[in-house]
Amino acid sequence: MLLPLPSLTRRLNAMAEEPGFGAEALRAELQRSHPAMLNQILEDAECPERFAAWGKSSNLERDADRELVHPALLCALCGLAGLEPPHNSVTNAGLLHTYGYLLSNRRTPFGFKRERWTQPVLETGLNLRPGLLLPVPRSGTLLGNVTALCQAVWKPGSADEPSNLTADGSPLLRSGATLIEQPETSSVRLLTRLIPFANPKTRTARAALFHAWEKGENLQFITVFPVAPAALEKLKAQFQNGPSLVKPRFNSAIPGLGPEGDPGQRIVAPATPP
Numbered sequence: 001m002l003l004p005l006p007s008l009t010r011r012l013n014a015m016a017e018e019p020g021f022g023a024e025a026l027r028a029e030l031q032r033s034h035p036a037m038l039n040q041i042l043e044d045a046e047c048p049e050r051f052a053a054w055g056k057s058s059n060l061e062r063d064a065d066r067e068l069v070h071p072a073l074l075c076a077l078c079g080l081a082g083l084e085p086p087h088n089s090v091t092n093a094g095l096l097h098t099y100g101y102l103l104s105n106r107r108t109p110f111g112f113k114r115e116r117w118t119q120p121v122l123e124t125g126l127n128l129r130p131g132l133l134l135p136v137p138r139s140g141t142l143l144g145n146v147t148a149l150c151q152a153v154w155k156p157g158s159a160d161e162p163s164n165l166t167a168d169g170s171p172l173l174r175s176g177a178t179l180i181e182q183p184e185t186s187s188v189r190l191l192t193r194l195i196p197f198a199n200p201k202t203r204t205a206r207a208a209l210f211h212a213w214e215k216g217e218n219l220q221f222i223t224v225f226p227v228a229p230a231a232l233e234k235l236k237a238q239f240q241n242g243p244s245l246v247k248p249r250f251n252s253a254i255p256g257l258g259p260e261g262d263p264g265q266r267i268v269a270p271a272t273p274p
Contacts, residue, residue: 002034013103023078040143043141043144050094050144054092057223057250058090058253061106061108068108068251070105074091074100093221098142101117110228116224117135118134125197125205125226126172132145173197175271175272178268178269179192179266179268180267181266183262183264190249192209194208209224209225213252222252223252239266240268241267241268242266245264247259
């Protein structure tokens with residue numbers, strides 16, 4: 001029997017306070033308390049291309065100098081996944097935003113970060129296959145499935161695009177307005193896409209937000225999460241063409257773009273037919 005996620009999170013955060021806590025201690029505890037999560041992480045560790053699809057993200061809460069995931073626990077997760085340890089609180093966005101957030105004990109103004117995976121809001125709103133994005137998916141791994149979803153949104157028609165993401169075999173909802181932010185001092189472009197939910201039963205959120213950056217042919221995923229109605233209106237107000245201070249968004253760490261941002265341009269690419 002798997003230990004409930006809140007209990008597991010509290011236990012691991014307490015263990016992370018102990019001297020010497022690391023990947024082996026994390027492996028042993030997950031083997032006892034949640035072998036399904038351990039198996040996912042170990043499977044992902046055998047597929048480095050999943051992590052390579054993601055950029056870097058900061059473990060610090062936005063507008064607050066607090067870690068979202070206990071630093072020792074995040075370092076242990078990196079070791080278990082075969083990744084380099086975090087540097088200045090920056091680590092692989094895919095790892096942080098999946099297993100890291102599942103094990104985060106930090107309540108933010110928007111709630112616990114793990115709720116994007118413990119509640120089926122994205123699945124329902126995007127008409128995804130049930131069980132695709134759960135902490136223990138019905139098939140695959142959480143990181144692998146989230147990576148496949150981002151691949152289908154940002155790189156449609158590519159050879160790696162999966163064909164079985166939706167509940168009924170219908171085309172994936174991927175059309176939405178995209179905010180493109182281009183700083184003057186760099187060739188990197190920040191991409192934020194809002195995909196409206198098709199399912200009216202999803203009352204706690206109205207859209208899915210996908211964020212990534214690209215430089216030339218290199219595109220790196222950063223995050224995906226459901227957007228509540230109030231936050232959605234604030235985001236839509238930023239989807240305007242014109243000069244702007246371009247800053248990293250959603251805890252991303254963008255190469256060549258510091259946290260203070262640089263002058264640049266915003267361009268809104270309207271939604272295209274699916």
